[in-house]
Amino acid sequence: MNRRRFIRLSSGAFLTGLTGGCGGQSSEDNQYEIKVVSDRLQAHQLFQGNVLPLDDVINTDAIIVGGGIAGLAAAAHLGARDYHLFELSDRWGGSSSSQRHGREEFSQGAHYELAYPDYYGAEALGLLERLNVIVFDGIRRMWDFREKQYLIPQSIKSICFDRGQPREGVMPEGEERFLDFLGPYLGRMPLPTRLIEKENRRLNEMTFHEYIRTESELPEPLRRAIDYQMLDDYGSTGDQISALAGVHYYTCRPYYTQKVELFSPPQGNAYFVQKLLDVLPPEQIHLHHMVNNITVEKQGVEVEVSDFAVGRRRRIRCQNVIFAGHKLGLKYILPKLYSFFNQVSYAPWVVLNFVLRDHHRDRSFWQNEWLGKETDFLGFVDSDSQYNPNPKKRVLTAYFCLPEDQRWRLTSLEDPVESKRWASRAMILLNKMFSHPIDNLVEAIYIKAMGHAMPIPKPGYLFRDANDARLYPEIVFAGVDNGRLPLFFEALDSGISAAKLI
Ligand SMILES: Cc1cc2nc3c(=O)[nH]c(=O)nc-3n(C[C@H](O)[C@H](O)[C@H](O)COP(=O)(O)OP(=O)(O)OC[C@H]3O[C@@H](n4cnc5c(N)ncnc54)[C@H](O)[C@@H]3O)c2cc1C
Structure with missing residues (x-):
């Protein structure tokens, strides 16, 4: 949305x-x-996997758990290194995956991305440039999308039904005060969020509504509109999410001074998934494979993977694991490391x-x-x-x-x-x-x-990166549920950052 x-x-x-x-x-x-x-039924395969017959040990350098944007970005960064990536479901992309009906392909999750200003993170921009997705416009200082046919024209971008009555845009009229106090943050809220300066991180300690009330009024029509937009992007309302997440939403691009391209192919962000798959060796990435156990040993890490296509379990010995699956799964896969994420x-x-x-x-x-x-x-x-x-x-x-x-x-x-x-x-x-x-x-x-x-980026959630205090140096984390905003660019950057650590 x-x-x-x-x-x-x-x-x-x-x-x-x-x-x-x-x-x-x-x-x-x-x-x-x-x-x-x-995904509940898919996750329950964890318990089925544990009873499959076990095969011999295979050796590899690294294992990537999860074939969402973060896991695929990590794989793209590893390049020619010896790794294997495992995705439990029957398709790539996680919450950015698509569905097919005959010849139609359509999004079943993330639907769009917006163009990037030049102060965004060089690593993720570099990967997108390498994938031929974006190109730099030196005059506007923006990274724009190459495939212009997928841009949504302003004239058909959106319509809002307020209690059934159509109108343009979610925001009520006359909320200039709200815009005024956001002004100082324009240009200072980059992606990935790890680039946000220390002085602005205090916004991570309070809710968005608390912050708005210190600066302005929060009349009912404005509150409804803000809550809608926060729910739409962050999965919860302004009284739950942090002020930093809220301010970031409105100021992370030069919306008020420039035209920012909105990119939405029919398959949604599965477009980016395919671009990543295009540069990965097919023999090293595996669907229908669930990682159901990780054991850290003196000589390395042993990973147990259930191959649901053939109904067997494999034991794999490796030096490193990039865990880009939902951290909730750690409760069963590597319980010692779950405690870091149990507040998410x-x-x-x-x-x-x-x-x-x-x-x-x-x-x-x-x-x-x-x-x-x-x-x-x-x-x-x-x-x-x-x-x-x-x-x-x-x-x-x-x-x-x-x-x-x-x-x-x-x-x-x-x-x-x-x-x-x-x-x-x-x-x-x-x-x-x-x-x-x-x-x-x-x-x-x-x-x-x-x-x-x-x-949900509640107060205190952002910047809490499990890679900063690793109990096992061999295990690194990627994915938006490692202290990131739930956004494509964050997922991409988290995968690259994790791969750089091994
Ligand atoms: C409905 C919806 C709409 C969204 N719309 C947008 C949007 O328009 N624009 C935007 O920027 N962002 C959007 N987002 C957010 C964006 O999709 C995500 O932030 C991003 O795709 C997350 O990627 P990820 O790799 O971190 O996690 P995920 O996509 O959750 O990927 C994790 C993967 O790991 C796999 N996995 C988990 N455990 C295991 C295991 N044990 N073994 C093997 N595999 C495992 C899962 O099956 C999954 O494929 C949306 C999210 C949702 C839910």
Whole structure:
């Protein structure tokens, strides 16, 4: 989902073809299939893996756990070194992965990235340049994306439905005070966050709402808008996330003085996943492989990996491990190291892709934001607004972010009756954002449930890097849940930083 739609542009034309508050009905006539992917079920393979027959020892220099952005970036940095990377699921990318339906590929998680100013971290920028993803514009001092067809034009970037009524942008009008006090941070909130200067890190000790109240008022419409945007990017509201995360959101790019490119291919950030895969040796990276045990010994590290494709376990001896999987898993894989991460809170997310039969209906916007009493529903991204040379279907990707204490609701998705209920509820909400119900157009629904989708950057969370105080020098950590903001660039940088340590 997009962010930072803050400065309002004057245009009335964007409402064409959309009606507000038009309630929809779920149709019983239309038949469609629902496919559910649940990371809870995937994680439970840990226990199945432990009983698989065990093979002999293989030797390698390094093992990378996890094939999300961080693990793949670590592998790209290791280059020609002798390593093996293991990803437990059937696809690459973790929370940046995609799904296929026939010839369509669409995001089941991260959807977009924004262009980078020249003061961002050289390591991650260097990798993206090497992957042919970005190019430097010396006049604007920005790193722009090479494949311009995936840029989303300003005119169709977003529409916000506030209690059913369409308007432009999430932010209410007349909040200049809020912008004023953010001003001093512009240009001083880089990515990766490890580059943030010490003097600004005090913002990491309080919540965003506490900080706003010391500087300005927080009227209800502004609070709702900020909470929506924090939930959308960080998985929780302004009374939970740190002031540093909040300030960073609004000031990490020159939004108010320059045009910042918004890059969103139909497959979302799986685009970057593919770019990374293109430079990795296929024989060294393995899907369907779960690391289920790590033992540090005098002569090195022994790693146990379950190969679910052949139903066997392998024992691998190596010198180093880059752990780029969810740190929650350490509880079972290497319990001694879990204590460092036991304070990390994760936001549960559910992503539903609605594949529609016909392609052109209504005027489409890339991001369709929902400000309503259903605070877990954030709206949807519409593939109609993304570049597709051969459009056959239209895919609406709806996002739900749940409070941490409602994670249990995701378990119900494993029951077909409940997954249908989730789909129906999402469809009713989507119908409120269209002039005609979409029910009869639905061909398939893909649901991805991520119980621990992203770390919530609460006060004290950022900059707490487990690599600064390693109990075992052989084990290093990558991934956004190692004291980073839950963002693509942070994941990329965390992988490179970890690989540099071994
Ligand atoms: C719904 C959603 C939307 C988002 N949208 C955006 C966006 O638009 N832009 C943006 O910048 N960021 C976005 N983010 C955040 C971004 O996707 C993440 O910050 C980033 O992809 C995290 O990468 P990672 O490698 O740190 O972790 P993950 O993506 O979580 O990858 C970890 C990988 O490790 C694997 N793994 C775990 N344990 C094991 C094990 N024991 N053995 C083997 N493999 C294991 C997992 O299966 C997973 O593939 C979004 C996140 C979510 C959830």
